[in-house]
Amino acid sequence: MSVLVYTENWDGKFKKLTFELISYANEIASKLNMDVTALSIGDVSDDELQKLGKYGAKKILSVKDAKLKNLENNVYTSIISKAATTINASVVILSNNNTGKAIAPRLSVKLKAGLASGVVDLPSSYEPFIIKKKIFSGKAFANVCIKTPVKVVTLFQNSFEIKVSETNAVIENIAMDANEADFKTTIIDVNKQTNKLLLTDADIVVSGGRGMRGPENWWAIEELAKLLDAATACSRPVSDEGWRTHEEHTGQTGKVIAPNLYIACGISGAIQHIAGISSTKCIVAINKDPEAPIFEVADYGIVGDVMTVLPELISAVKEFKNSI
């Protein structure tokens, strides 16, 4: 019996969430007296694969095939389910991101395994298997009991601390046995930037709202983000106005993120926006309205005009960077 983790890489390098998933799986596996097996799909080097051992993976299954360059829900589901069956997995863990959301439900049906998605903690009980998940976009939590022998879990990002647990990992290359007919979708075109920090993978996020007054002021958001190695985000009105692209829209109907630090610039904090950032460790709000609801969820706040405060913050960060 084993705990299986579906890992994710970004251009051949594991995403931070992968190490979080392995650490999380390691904790569950030790409670169940099992080992962690990691599954990697895609072109990942052995050196990179070995890194998974550092967080507790004992066995690494690697499937490399040029045909698997793009996520094909049907084929990926087959590969993961086959791996789960082969190693007799009792818990299968994925991330609760777009990839996990695409695959986990199919996997759940294929393995006849109950699925708890968007979980935020270790199981509170293993027999019965009860686990906490986010509901109402973070406004509440539900404790869900998975009633099937095999369980599928998707972990909400940044809800578990990455822990080192040096393990000697064995890499096993496995062949993809899917055939042409299993690929149900045809990718006509791929349009992606690979040199960009992913918003959902960033430790720090600098975000702008309508208080920024217009796209011409975004240089300040971008400059601060660059200094802090942060990703940039925005509120819904900003993406609706077309000041920024929809990919940056953070909130209930946009991206739900959980960075360590979120700097909200000129964002009033509508309930739908808060829902998208409620799991952030530390929220900083800059807003000229002292009554803005964002201050109710912020850890630190500055009441002031964002276009006056931001340049000062930028020079303060520069000074800080030079001092360390």
Add this chain to the structure above:
Amino acid sequence: MIKILVCISNVPDTTTKIKFANSNKTLDSVGTQWIINPWDELALTRAIELKEAAPAFVQSVTVAHVGMIDAEPTIRKALAMGADDAIRVNAIANDSYSVAMQLAEVIKNNSFDIILCGIESSDYNNSTVGGMLSEILEIPSVSSVSSITIENDKVQLKREIDGGFETISVASPFVAIAQKGIAKEPRIPSMRGIMTARTKTLQVVEGVQADALVEYVEFELPVAKSSCKKVDAENVKELINLLHNEAKVI
């Protein structure tokens, strides 16, 4: 000609203050306003737009819902927006799997070419029904769909991926799991739409036996956050100091 099915969920208005009852075993829905799940509403809007743009290709837009009679006002709203007809599976939505099983039955008994589901529901945030449905029916699923277009009777989808998007074509029938961007704004029913919705067909079918795989045992509210520490706008250096030494996030 193709037929589109949009699966809709009935959820509390997104501004609802969440409360629980029965020692946190159930949601306290007293005074709750119920709406079409926002992602489903966008998917439905897009389906209606597709039919309007290509009436010779899109034959009909049907909505399906799994739930009891109290969801009918929400279903009528979908009809008022412009769906042609509706099916309500008269069964309690116990978990995503049982809902997907009920919807699969509806699809087996009718023939649909495009099945649209919202990427998640705003209540349980599971993001599961669309994917489960496709696996039960053994048909393709395209997830995180932010655009669906029909040109020369060919359907093309855009799927959001890390750092960008893919343009995809897929053979019917398939499930498209819609996220933000699929439609610009949800369609607001017109007066005429509201009038005609009353006479459109809302078929009620009995549910099949579908066991839940998970069970919601208990609910809880998040612990209140400690209050916000204000830093003077003249002294942003203090903020850096707090972020570095107190919060330890930079």
